[in-house]
Amino acid sequence: MASRFTNLQTDLLRTFVTVVDLRNFTETGAALGRTQPAISLQIKRLEKMTETKLLSYKGKKIELTQDGQTLLGYAREILRLNDRAAASLKRARLSGTLRIGLPIDYSIEYFQHIIAQFTQANPQMLIDVQCDRSRDLLTSLHTDNLDMVIAITDMMPAPHVSLYWAERPVWACGRDYRIDPDRPIKLIAHPEGCFYRKRMLDSLNIEGREWHIAFESPGISALQHAVLDGLGVTALTKKTLLPGMRTLHPKEGFPKLANIHVGLFYKHIKMSDAALNLIEQITIGVDAFQKTTRASLRV
Structure with missing residues (x-):
């Protein structure tokens, strides 16, 4: 009777993860001490074992398939646990x-x-x-x-992501800050390219609300203090709200913001x-x- 379990070999998973990280079979071979044909063969063995296509190729460019992306997270976790177990048993000095x-x-x-x-x-x-x-x-x-x-x-x-999670930013302002509905919203934001900033602008533009960047800084601490000083409103995660701040809600004209990852x-x-x-x-x-x-x- 055939076993219902498929044992994924760690050496095959290590090759798979390294190919994904380095995006190159030759570099993977050098990193793992194997030849390029051996790396290619190991990927084929893993695909045969999992009965699915894990990688796709566009010229010299290596891409993950959807199934490959699914396996990648598990593979990283299996290797991390394997290598930590081996190091612990050897009582490796860090x-x-x-x-x-x-x-x-x-x-x-x-x-x-x-x-x-x-x-x-x-x-x-x-x-x-x-x-x-x-x-x-x-x-x-x-x-x-x-x-x-x-x-x-x-x-x-x-x-190269090992684990990830999502959080929803919230609109925040000083406890006593008052919004003037007849004036553009004063925004406190990180510089152009920030994910919080994009979510604020997208949200306000969809609502047709006028806005103005009143304060800009790359550091979150500077933004927090600008909020407390009453210079405007910003987007923060709930963990970065400080005493003296209050959140703003859709009924006040501030729609929910999209998640950050x-x-x-x-x-x-x-x-x-x-x-x-x-x-x-x-x-x-x-x-x-x-x-x-x-x-x-x-x-």
């Missing part, structure tokens, strides 16, 4: 340098706390944290100037034991983080 990117256009205090705890538990690790706009962080990841990144993107699933991004082939350890802690944290997020999305 050392080296880990370069982390955190977004200035999102609530990062939660993740800073996780990173701080990790640093205290592993004092031999050198942690370099870079705070920047999400799109610039993702560029740095693609060019290997960062090892892992938490960032906002409109593309989900996206290249936040992800944890990394290239598995380049991850050290230390990086995988931290990724595990962030993953656990995000699970708790999402419980409150899911509740807010149902509102």
Whole structure:
């Protein structure tokens, strides 16, 4: 009697994930110590095992099929658990340098706390944290100037994403701020290219509301203080609302804003034991983080 279980071999999954990350069979072979034909054969073996097409090819360009995209998330998780288990059994000493990117256009205090705890538990690790706009962080990841990144993107699933979640921004202003219906809405926003900014402008333009950018800054702290100082209204996640702020609702002329998508991004082939350890802690944290997020999305 044939088994109803299909055991996905980790070496095949590792090859698959590395091809997706590097988008090149030759580079994957070099990274894994195999020839390009061997990499191609492993992908074919995995496709035969899963009875589906995982990759498509347009000239030299490698793309994921829909089934490939489905497998990719599971494959990253299987490899992360496999490699963390192996490192734990070997009691690997965590050392080296880990370069982390955190977004200035999102609530990062939660993740800073996780990173701080990790640093205290592993004092031999050198942690370099870079705070920047999400799109610039993702560029740095693609060019290997960062090892892992938490960032906002409109593309989900996206290249190198390990896990992701959605949050709905809310309109916010100072507690005593009053909206003048006969004047353009004064907006407090990140510079052009920000996802919050786009959602605010799209929402107001659909409603035919006039607006004016009254305050602009790349940092979320500056926007928060501008709101408290009564310079206008902005879009924030519920976790970044501060005492002294109030939310604005559709009955006041501020329609619901579209979700933003936040992800944890990394290239598995380049991850050290230390990086995988931290990724595990962030993953656990995000699970708790999402419980409150899911509740807010149902509102």
